[in-house]
Amino acid sequence: MTSAEFLKEYGKSPTTKQLKSAIEKGAKHKQAVLKRMEAETPTTRRAVISIDRLLPGLNGKDGLIRQNHFKATKVKASLLQLVKAGRYATFGSARVKIICTRYYCGTAMDFDNASASFKYLVDAIVKAGIIYDDSPKTIEEWTVRQVSVKSRKLQKMEVEISKWD
Numbered sequence: 283m284t285s286a287e288f289l290k291e292y293g294k295s296p297t298t299k300q301l302k303s304a305i306e307k308g309a310k311h312k313q314a315v316l317k318r319m320e321a322e323t324p325t326t327r328r329a330v331i332s333i334d335r336l337l338p339g340l341n342g343k344d345g346l347i348r349q350n351h352f353k354a355t356k357v358k359a360s361l362l363q364l365v366k367a368g369r370y371a372t373f374g375s376a377r378v379k380i381i382c383t384r385y386y387c388g389t390a391m392d393f394d395n396a397s398a399s400f401k402y403l404v405d406a407i408v409k410a411g412i413i414y415d416d417s418p419k420t421i422e423e424w425t426v427r428q429v430s431v432k433s434r435k436l437q438k439m440e441v442e443i444s445k446w447d
Contacts, residue, residue: 326371328444329412333364336386336437337402339395346398354402361406375414377446379423380404385438390428397426403441413443422446 337357338344349357382400384391391399408416423446431437 326373328442329370329373330440330442331365331368331370331403331407331412332438332440333361333403334438336384336439337361337399339391340398341395345395346401358402358405361402362409365403365406365410365412370410370412372411373413373443373445375420377420377422378413379425379444379446380421381425381427381442383427383429383440383442385429385431385436385440387431387434387437390430393426396428400426400439400441403439407441407443 338346338349340346342348346354382397382404384396384399390396404416407413414420
């Protein structure tokens with residue numbers, strides 16, 4: 283909680299002690315919501331999320347570093363809709379292993395671009411509630427693979443999520 287949020291909620295500027303207390307309450311609330319969410323939602327040990335198109339990497343004319351805010355928002359919204367339509371079970375707050383596979387036709391991307399191409403898809407997976415967060419506290423292992431296919435019709439991106447044992 284920021285000082286501005288505290289001021290809006292309580293109508294006065296906080297002391298350091300009050301601000302720390304409010305932050306702790308927020309963390310406890312977040313944990314309580316997570317526990318309730320885990321109790322209400324079935325959990326799974328493995329899920330494979332696939333989209334039938336390739337997303338851009340960092341570079342190139344449509345690359346992530348060249349996208350304007352509005353185009354990025356549109357791409358993120360469409361991916362979130364695709365992920366939610368799959369009705370995948372959640373992993374709750376469990377630590378997970380993620381294997382991202384990019385099936386491409388033509389030339390392979392270098393691996394920093396291939397990794398970046400999964401950013402919006404993994405963000406959609408987090409926003410849909412399939413995994414709790416995309417930080418190292420949640421994702422124990424992250425692997426990016428590229429597989430060559432013979433036809434553009436076979437191009438796709440796949441994210442395999444499994445519980446970390």
